[in-house]
Amino acid sequence: MQQRLDRVRVVTFAVLITNASAALFLPAVGLWREPEPARQAVGALGIALFSAAQVAVLYTLVTPWIGARARRWARLGLAGAAAASLPLVYPVGGGWPTWSWLAACIVGLVPVLTGPVLAAGLSAVTIALALLVTPGPPADTLIITAGFGAGLAAINVLHVWLWDMLLQAEQGRAAQARLITAEERLRFARDVHDLLGHNLSIIALKAELAERLAAVDSARAGREAAEVRRLAAATLVELRAAVYGYRQAGLREQLAAIERVLDSSGVRCTVTVPDGDLPAQTVLAAVVREATTNVLRHSRARWCTLTIEHAAGVVRLTITNDGVPAGAAPDAHSDGLRGLADRLAESGGVLRTRAGDGEFTVEAAVPSTS
Structure with missing residues (x-):
């Protein structure tokens, strides 16, 4: 589940960055149209500062382990870059509404950074400033800042909301x-x-x-x-x-409980157990507990299978899961696995582990007389 969550986080961040960069491309047109090199350089500085601050804020939105202090500094940085962009960028462009496109980015960002009332107020102030400083027809400026900005805001709000919902669902599964x-x-x-x-x-x-x-x-x-x-x-x-x-007691009950725990943690669990009594319950239960603990603690598993077979006087337990990092191998010095191997040996059994192709397997074989 964690691996899927990481992928969704990367995709959400990429969508937000792509959404923001669409508006920043158009201010670059103003730089290209500006005839004075000094104004062009100053305008490029303003756009670069705003872009960096915007990326930092978007990163904090999809990174749950970032602390409140870092989030606050990122937002203050964006506020400072937005304020600085007005004198740095609005003169640039030779009649092109350069700063209006940055204003659209601001309008698109504030709804995901603050509450609806404050977001509406900041958007109104930003649109008013754009109308004040942008050359050309006010209707064009209004379409750029209010219309295009509202489109950016809708996309940002939707993706941030979906990400928050997925994160809350994962936290709920972990709590369960x-x-x-x-x-x-x-x-x-x-x-x-x-x-x-x-x-x-x-x-x-x-x-x-x-x-x-x-x-x-x-x-x-x-x-x-x-x-x-x-x-x-x-x-x-x-x-x-x-x-x-x-x-x-109740290896079957323990297997059912472990299946519930894994399922609630986002790991699809399949348990296959033969009918009738299960010999060697004590030692097999210990293997099940240790192996499933490792699934939750040391992997990013999406699925796990637990199979018990009883044939030819031997009870064989096989537990396999995916989500093993590349290059990982069984730790020969693991206290849990070593303790299980010693305990199985006392009962005449054997413990084997293997890793490969992103999967980890624990096999325990015990004589049915144990």
């Missing part, structure tokens, strides 16, 4: 994935709380009783202390069983 993960953690936390709360309360009461009896009835105090030890050991066993069950 985080929410699913948080809900699963809360569920496990509630299970652990329910398990430990009762037993720890009893242990605390019996430990307090043993403390009080120590001075008056040492034999009973000893029995209570032994009961505390037994309860603590039993609680530890239950806790380990709960954690083990949490990691093991």
